[in-house]
Amino acid sequence: MSGLRWWVLALGSAMAIAGCASVPTARTDAAASAIDDPSLSPSPTSEAAERAKGLTRSPSDPTERPLGSSETAEETVTEDYDPWEPFNTAVFSFNRKVDRYALKPVAKAWDKIVPDPVERSLKRAFDNLSMPRRLVNNLFQLKLKGAGQELARFGLNTTLGVAGLFDVAKVFGLEASEADTGQTLGRYGVGPGPYLVLPFLPPLTARDGIGFAVDAALDPFTYVIFPVAALAGTAVGKRVDERALNLDLYENVEESTVDLYSAVRNGYLQRRQKMIDDSRPEVRR
Numbered sequence: 001m002s003g004l005r006w007w008v009l010a011l012g013s014a015m016a017i018a019g020c021a022s023v024p025t026a027r028t029d030a031a032a033s034a035i036d037d038p039s040l041s042p043s044p045t046s047e048a049a050e051r052a053k054g055l056t057r058s059p060s061d062p063t064e065r066p067l068g069s070s071e072t073a074e075e076t077v078t079e080d081y082d083p084w085e086p087f088n089t090a091v092f093s094f095n096r097k098v099d100r101y102a103l104k105p106v107a108k109a110w111d112k113i114v115p116d117p118v119e120r121s122l123k124r125a126f127d128n129l130s131m132p133r134r135l136v137n138n139l140f141q142l143k144l145k146g147a148g149q150e151l152a153r154f155g156l157n158t159t160l161g162v163a164g165l166f167d168v169a170k171v172f173g174l175e176a177s178e179a180d181t182g183q184t185l186g187r188y189g190v191g192p193g194p195y196l197v198l199p200f201l202p203p204l205t206a207r208d209g210i211g212f213a214v215d216a217a218l219d220p221f222t223y224v225i226f227p228v229a230a231l232a233g234t235a236v237g238k239r240v241d242e243r244a245l246n247l248d249l250y251e252n253v254e255e256s257t258v259d260l261y262s263a264v265r266n267g268y269l270q271r272r273q274k275m276i277d278d279s280r281p282e283v284r285r
Contacts, residue, residue: 080266081194088197092261095199121165127176128157128164133218137179141187141279146177178275182211186276195265203268 082088111119131154138146153169153176161168185207186192193206204212257263 080262080269081192082265083194084196088195088265089261091197091199092264095197096260098200124157124161124167125164128154128161129220132220133181133215134177134179136218137181137184138177140184141179142281143177143179143279146179149174150177179279180211181214182208182272183275183279185211186272187279192269192272195269203264205269205272208272 131150135147135150135154138144138150152172153174156169156172156174157164157167160166182205190207192208196204196206196209198204201212254260
């Protein structure tokens with residue numbers, strides 16, 4: 001494994017010591033804020049930006065409890081546990097500047113040069129290469145059907161889809177999952193730990209930092225001849241392509257949100273909690 005991978009893994013371990021073993025959870029009757037915004041880091045997603053434009057939860061009575069049982073995961077969300085907020089806000093501001101003065105101009109130039117269908121094909125190819133992460137975590141979460149679908153998707157899209165440039169599997173009703181290591185850890189009871197913002201990275205918690213390191217180790221580009229160069233090139237290409245696909249959407253989100261840091265943090269924590277709840281069979285029933 002490359003030196004960069006060991007550094008990321010060490011970072012994840014340090015964050016685990018900092019407090020991912022447990023974190024308070026509480027019910028909320030507040031409306032959910034925006035999900036991760038592109039301005040947080042140079043690696044946003046279009047799905048997250050769309051949700052940031054107005055996703056809300058229905059209020060509930062804070063005194064209400066389920067009859068005959070303890071509170072279920074469906075009725076809880078992670079508190080905004082942010083003990084490192086001064087550090088996080090400083091890095092958040094730095095990441096926004098990187099996005100504004102580096103990533104966004106490059107993405108605009110890329111958008112003018114490369115047609116939208118080509119941009120989308122490149123995104124599908126990157127997603128296809130992420131199959132090992134999704135496969136392994138589906139297996140750890142005991143989602144055998146999801147694991148089978150990932151294998152089938154990879155086979156179809158790599159061959160008939162020309163190395164993943166075309167999502168042939170979707171025609172057959174085979175959708176990609178969102179399984180990752182942070183979600184798997186959460187499924188088995190590992191708490192999120194403190195919220196954390198790091199330079200050039202998407203939003204994280206201590207638990208998701210460990211998951212990020214493990215997922216990186218599952219990336220096939222880690223094991224090519226020049227892993228660091230391959231990783232850097234792939235990451236930059238993916239970020240630019242995603243940013244170019246959603247220039248207007250990201251700008252609208254940023255302009256319409258008053259407290260962008262809080263919106264990104266709250267939305268990220270709530271989205272991750274929902275993903276973990278969905279991975280638990282007792283919650284899905």
